Amino acid sequence: MKISNVEAYWLRCPIPKEKQHTSDYGLLTNFDMTLVVVTLENGLQGFGEAKAAVGSSGSCASIVSCIENEIKPALIGQDAREITKIWEIIYNGTRDHYALNRGRKFPILGHRGLTISAMSGVDTALWDLKGKMLGVPVVELFGGACRDKMPAYASGGWASADKIGEQLLSYTAKGFKGVKMRVGVMDGTVKESIKRVKAAREALGDDILLMADAHGTFSVPEAKKFARGVEDCDLYWFEEPISPDNKQGTAELRATTSIPIAAGESEYTAFDVRDMIELRALDVVQPDSAIIGGMTEAMRVSALAHAYQLELAPHCWGSAFSFMAGVNVAFASPAACVIEFSLGGNPMMYDLVNENIGAVDGDILAPTAPGLGLSPNWDFVNEFKQKIN
Incomplete structure (x- = not known):
C-alpha cells in the first residue's frame, strides 16, 4: 500500500455562454480546478480536488507546483493507509517528527493558504484510496x-x-x-x-x-x-x-x-x-x-x-x-x-x-460506491489540462 506517485493537473474548461453568470467575481467564462491523483505501487489510484479560489475561476499553477515539488517528495514510499500521519507530515514539514513525538503541531510557515489547499487534494485522494481498498464509501x-x-x-x-x-x-x-x-x-x-x-x-x-x-x-x-x-x-x-x-x-x-x-x-x-x-x-x-x-x-x-x-x-x-x-x-x-x-x-x-x-x-x-465513487474522464482531463512553465 505504498505511494508510488502524486500528480496534480490544473484543469480549465470554458463555460458555455448560455450558462455563464456575473457575480462579484465578474463574468465567469471558465471553470478551474486542480485534480490530484495519488497512485499506489499496485496501480490503484485515488482522486481529490485542491482549490486556488473559493469561486470557480482562478489560476491553479501554484497549487500544482506545491504538490509536485514539495508534497510529492515527502510522500513517495509512505503507507497510504496512514492518512492522519501523512496529514501531520505535510502540515509540519521537516519538524513532523517533533509533532508526532510531542503530540502537538510544529507547522511550516505556509500553514495557511495554498499549502493547505494543496494538501487538501492529497488528503481527499487518500480517503478515496482507502475506501476503494476496503470496498466501502468514505462515509463508512x-x-x-x-x-x-x-x-x-x-x-x-x-x-x-x-x-x-x-x-x-x-x-x-x-x-x-x-x-x-x-x-x-x-x-x-x-x-x-x-x-x-x-x-x-x-x-x-x-x-x-x-x-x-x-x-x-x-x-x-x-x-x-x-x-x-x-x-x-x-x-x-x-x-x-x-x-x-x-x-x-x-x-x-x-x-x-x-x-x-x-x-x-x-x-x-x-x-x-x-x-x-x-x-x-x-x-x-x-x-x-x-x-x-x-x-x-x-x-x-x-x-x-x-x-x-x-x-x-x-x-x-x-x-x-x-x-x-x-x-x-x-x-x-x-x-x-x-x-x-x-x-x-x-x-x-x-x-x-x-x-x-x-x-x-x-x-x-447516502453514498454507497467505494471511496468517493468517482472516476475521471481522462479524455476531458487531457483536453483541458493546462501547461505550466
Missing part, C-alpha cells in the same frame, strides 16, 4: 451515514430583482426545497440587495428555504443594514456577510441580528474555525474539503460543530470530487442538515467524471 470510514438521504439546496441566484423570482422558481421546479442567492457588492447598493431578497421571498412563498450569500463583500455597517432590511424574509442563513479577514466584524453582526450567520468556506484548518466559534461569530459552519485541509480536517470541523451545537453545511461548490467529499462529510456528521448543489455552469461537476451526479426529488442519497 467516518462511522457510517447518519441518515439515508439529505435535502439539497440549489445554489445560484444572480438575477436582477425583476428576474430573481423566475430564476429561483426554475430551481424549485427541479424538486429543490431550498435555494441560495447571491447578494453584496455585485448589487451596487445594500438597498438593491434587500430589494432582490424581498422579490425572491415573494416569489418563493413561505415554504422554501432561502439563503443569501454575500461572498464576504459587505462592510460591517452594510451587513447590519442588509440584515435589518431582510429581517422579515425568514432567511435560513446569511452567508459570509463580511470578509473572512474580519472575524470580529462577523461576530459583531451576529450579535445584532436574529438571522443565522454562516461562514467557513474561506478558512484554513479547524484552528481558524475554532477562532470564529470562540468569537461567537457563527451559527452554521461551512468547511470546504478542497480548502480546509481535506476530508480529515473537515471531519475535525464537524466535531467542533457538533460540540458547540452549530449546524454543519459543507461548502460543495466545485468539481464532482470536492462535491462528493462534502457529501460524505455531511452524511457522516449528525450536525449536518442540508447539502449545497451547484446550479451554475459547472462542467467539472458533470463532464469531468464518468458517473452521473444528481439530486432525486431535491434530495441527495
